[in-house]
Amino acid sequence: MVFPQLAPLARTTTRLHPRPGSPSVRGSSVGGPLLWPVAEAWPFCDGPHQPDGRPATTVQDVRLLRQLMTAANNRPAGDMLFTPQEQEVVDRIDRGRPWPDEPVAMLPVAQLYCRDVPHLRVPEQADMLQVLWCPFDHPEQQIPKTALFWRSSALLTDVVASPPQPVAVQHEGYVPQPCLIHPELVTEYPAPLELEQGLREQVEQWSARQKAGAAPGSAYDQAESAFYQYELSVAPGWKVGGWAPWSFTDPQPLPCQSCGTPLEPLLTIASNEWDDSNHSWIPYEDRDDATRDVYPDPARPSLVSVAGFNLQLYVCPVSPEHPHAELLQ
Ligand SMILES: [Zn+2]
Ligand SMILES: [Zn+2]
Structure with missing residues (x-):
């Protein structure tokens, strides 16, 4: 190992790899139907x-x-994008x-079962x-x-078949496309800004040497x-767990509003599965499509976009009752 000091900072993360599909209430999903008890009111905002x-x-x-868009993109090249009727x-859709x-019904974003995401730390009974x-x-x-x-699925027999839909949504990117997940465990280390200064400088020097071997103009020809x-x-x-993808702000502590304990990353809702800066993370099975102009873009299987960034949800390790936090990165 090049940097033994990084070893204790390793965190196991579950990449979810959402891909369009037809999830059921009894399965894990992104943007799929939820196992929602009939006896419990659907949340509105x-x-x-x-x-x-x-x-x-x-x-x-949406x-x-x-x-x-799918129909138009599957026609032979050379056709106009949309027919006149389309x-x-x-x-009409563009006019909005x-x-x-009135209050807005909330939309399902993810449903994750422990059996699919073993590192998901759930409260007892859930x-x-x-x-x-x-x-x-x-x-x-x-x-x-x-x-x-957090729920115990075994206790849920009477579930809602047709949950309320929001009367309106602000952006197309706030409507997740139903996806099945394909969990993969990976190991993550902190972003450079989260490392203590001495180690950070060593890592940056090493990273710069790796960069020197990269083709000019490649994505990491930017910073050490x-x-x-x-x-x-x-x-x-x-993904579930892992470290924060600090981008436009410096790392900041996120204390629990109830007890002050540092919050931990729970779920990252990502606008992209990859971009030009991180091709090594593209799954092998997606590499051919990643270079082609297809719809939906395999880098955006859920079609979610939160201003093009990552919305990371944080929870308190002390109690699931304590309020969670949202961080855009
Ligand atoms: Zn709202
Ligand atoms: Zn707390």
Whole structure:
């Protein structure tokens, strides 16, 4: 090992590798149906939902637009993108719908069973995690508001068949496309900014030497730490656990608002499974498609976009009752 000092900082992470599919309530998913008890009210968000000057859209229109995009992209090259009839529908969808005044039903984002994600640390008695979000930006961080539910699936027999849909959504990227997950365990190390200074400098020097061997103009021809950060330390994409992908802010402590204990990363909701800076993380089975112009882009299987960044959810290791935190990176 080049840096034995990194060994104690290793964390096991589960990359989820969402891929479009037809998940069921009894399975793990991204954007799939939730095993939701009939006896429990579906969560709604009261906002505030501050209008951003643009019209809102709906889940139905987002899904219809994606169907049209898929159809258009599967036609032989040389065709116009949309037929005139399709274009009329697209234009209608583009005009949007008015901003909602009423509470907004939350949308399923992920359902994860421990049997699929063994490193998911669940509270006693629970065997699954459900994540929902309100598909609008909210004050302070300007991101969707998330809600977490831990459940014991064995206790749930009467489940909701047709959950409420939000009356509107702010962005197309806030509607996750239903995906099955393909969990993979990987080892992560902290981003350079989280290392203590001496070790960070050593890592940066080593990373710069690796970079020197890279082709000019390649993605990590940017900063000394880039090769280490993007290709080796923090995995991109949807994942459970791991380290924070610090990008536009310096690392900051995230203390629990109830007890002050440092919060730990739970789930990363990613806008991209990979980008130009981290090709080493592309699964082998996706490498051919990754270089082609296909829809949906294999780097964006869930079609989620949170301003193109990662929305990382943090929880308190002391108690699942303590409030979770959201961090955009
Ligand atoms: Zn809301
Ligand atoms: Zn706490």
